[in-house]
Amino acid sequence: MDVKYFDNAATTRVKQEVLKEMIPYFEIEYGNPSAMYSIGRNSKRAIEEARKNVAELINANSNEIIFTGCGSESDNMAIKGIAMANRDKGNHIITSKIEHHAILDSCKSMEKEGFRVTYLNVDENGMIDLEELENAISSDTILISIMFANNEIGTIQPIEKIAKIAKNHNIIFHTDCVQACGNVLIDVKCMGIDSLSISGHKIYGPKGIGALYLKKGIKINKLIDGGHQEKNRRAGTENVAGIVGIGKACKIAKNNFNYHCDYLKKLKDYFINEVESKIPDVKLNGERNNRLPGNVNFSFKGVDGQTLLFKLDQIGICASAGSACNTGSQEPSHVLVAIGLEPELAYSSLRVTFGENNTMEDVDYLIENLEKIVKDLRKEA
Ligand SMILES: *Cc1c(COP(=O)(O)O)cnc(C)c1O
Secondary structure: OOOEEOEOOOOOOOOHHHHHHHOHHHHOOOOOOOOOOHHHHHHHHHHHHHHHHHHHHHOOOHHHEEEEOOHHHHHHHHHHHHHHHOHHHOOEEEEEOOOOHHHHHHHHHHHHOOOEEEEEOEOOOOOEOHHHHHHHOOOOEEEEEOOOEOOOOOEEOOHHHHHHHHHHOOOEEEEEOOOOEOOEOOOHHHHOOOEEEEEHHHOOOOOOOEEEEEOOOOOOOOOOOOOOHHHHOOOOOOOHHHHHHHHHHHHHHHHOHHHHHHHHHHHHHHHHHHHHHHOOOEEEOOOOOOEOOOEEEEEEOOOOHHHHHHHHHHOOEEOEOOOHHHOOOOOOOHHHHHOOOOHHHHOOEEEEEOOOOOOHHHHHHHHHHHHHHHHHHHHHO
16 A cells, blocks of 8 residues: 655655665775774765764854764753753753653753753743743753754744843753754854754654754763764764765755745645635644644544544554654643643644655545544544
8 A cells, every 4th residue: 555654753754865875884885984994084084074964954063063873862962961061050951841752851860860940831832931931040040942843733932032041141052953953944053052953864864863963162971981982972883874864864954945845834734724624623733823844733623533543544644643752652742731732632633744755646635534534533423
């Protein structure tokens, strides 16, 4: 069966051009980048070229990019590494209630280490309140971490304003950009971002590779001890092919940016309009306009989200209920709870995230079937 894939926030298909650049680093240029001989030097050169490509996507300097094992590791390193290295200045961290678990659970770990963490509320669309942020700041606040865009409901935060507030109080500002990267213009210099996480597999690159941007001069502790790779900040022989892959993915994301965003937005707007006009009792979760170009999250009143997903899967449609990370758990999504959705609506939510591989015909197929399945399920209820 031909699979129709609408779960691009969970992961994306690796682009052909990306894969093609990666393959030689498994078979031919397999030298250890720390080695002196030529195949080692070639790997090293490829890593530095990739570092430049990652840096250019976000307007950072190459020496401010650290390669990690995934987006989750970048988030862990930012929270734990920055908190521990700056502990002499204070022990308070501010984040939000709708962060990815890589951030939330890292903050929980820091609470066990004696840090105090404030989890900011969000409004019914998932936006944080800048006044609440200001009020949460105290003399011992050392780190603010607010995600650029949310993975479940697509809401984009006012990152420049948050960064300004952090700067005014001399607080380090980290942002989880795993979803925003490639989908929203990011300029760490203009926006005043100190630290930022990226993941390869969310931007048509491979899984198992991430990057952390860390502004020059900011102190951070290592998570992984061992060799002196990544300027002594992350030990372990480099995932050369993965690094080449994320570098190429970033380069394409930069060159393709306008086309990519326009195309996804077109699919998204069409889908939202069609669903709202054809299916009664639906609620769009997240901001209507200020959201990721490919993200849609609907609650279908009276429909069980898991059953809906199952029915869609039976006809080859891949989508998600809330966050993929929550699949199998009985708790409603922490993001949908944070925006104040009643449990019944939270359990009836469906996330559809478009990607470059989707066509308008795919979207029509989805709408047609969604309309029918929702009608049937409501009749049964
Ligand atoms: C996917 C995701 C992550 C984790 O990235 P991995 O590379 O899968 O570890 C972190 N934050 C957000 C917002 C994500 O969507």
